[in-house]
Amino acid sequence: MPSPAFRLFNVMLSSGQSPDLILCNVLIDCLSKAGRCQDAIQVFLSLSERNLKPDSYTFASLLSTICRSKMFYLLPKLVLVSRHVDADLVFCNALLSSLTKADLPSLAVGFYDHMIDEGFVPDKYTFAGLLSALCCAGRVDKAVNVYHGVVMSYHDIDAHIHTVIIVGLLKTGKFHKAVSVLRFAVMNKYPLDTVAYTVGICALLRGRRTQEACTLYDQMKNDGMLMVYKQNIKHQAEDNTEWNLILDTSSSEDLSDVAASVGWSLMLAM
Known part of the structure; x- marks a missing residue:
């Protein structure tokens, strides 16, 4: 308003x-x-x-x-x-993300190293920025290793971190690696929200794993997330922090693919 x-x-x-x-x-x-x-x-x-x-x-x-x-x-x-200005973690995280969005992922990775050298303690937004930067820089193996280290070392990591790495891998065309990350998250029962489920389905379909996409869709229904997704997607896109973050790191083409993946999943599961 x-x-x-x-x-x-x-x-x-x-x-x-x-x-x-x-x-x-x-x-x-x-x-x-x-x-x-x-x-x-x-x-x-x-x-x-x-x-x-x-x-x-x-x-x-x-x-x-x-x-x-x-x-x-x-x-x-x-x-x-x-x-x-005395930079704090909020500003550093914002700069880290901005460098990647400006197509300067290598500088973003270097800036992360600078943050650590300066004594900043990274939080989940710092790690999300680093994972996006590593994927955009083509350092996907490093990104996956960092992801595994983060989720196994920090117990307060939420669903957004899984979404970020899967989206990053999808953008670089590493569909099978994205599926591998998804399987790891599901196997370890990490918290997945509607966004993580959606990009996970997209990864499976891109990797030609249609049956697994259907299974994940069924799990999404069983977890009670499908109804929330279909009824509140507009509200989430405007107000939910995790939705805004994924929208900020995805191109319109990527979002179309994600939407298409949900549509395919709906049809395949019926």
Whole structure:
């Protein structure tokens, strides 16, 4: 609801209130999500006029804006400007992901190594960014090894990490490796959500494993996820963090393939 938000913002300005850094950060993030990326950048540029110094959250939000608008030529400038800010894990994770989306996966892998050298403790978003970067860089064996190490060493890893590695392998055409990862996740009873199931079905169909795709579809039904998927897919795509992450790392062609895989699975299972 950007229009009511800006009416409220204008009321605030007309009453003599001045936006602080927190409000500007929220504005940058909301404008970016509303597709108004140029306006988001203008808010960032206006900070100096208000004598406000951007923090790591400002730059993390701006990274999201750059990725949504695909204005990747701004990345070097942003990194240069942000060098005086105390970077936190949120900003580093955002930069790691942005470098991969800017088709600079090798730099992303190098930046991950830099993060570790600087003493950052990686979280699930860091590992997701690293796995995407390794796959995009063509280092699929390394990506699979890192994936196995992460899921066996960290007990709080959720379904998104399985989705990321499967999507990364699918993008590089490594369908059988994607199926292998899926089998590993299912065999070890790792948590899989609707997104992980969907890309898993896609991997099986791409690998010409139709019967296994049907079996996974049946398991999805038995786990009660199919009804949630068919009824709430639009809501999930807009509001669910894991859906947004997978949408951010997939091209429209990939998403069409995923949707087609679900359709095929529905027909095959009937």
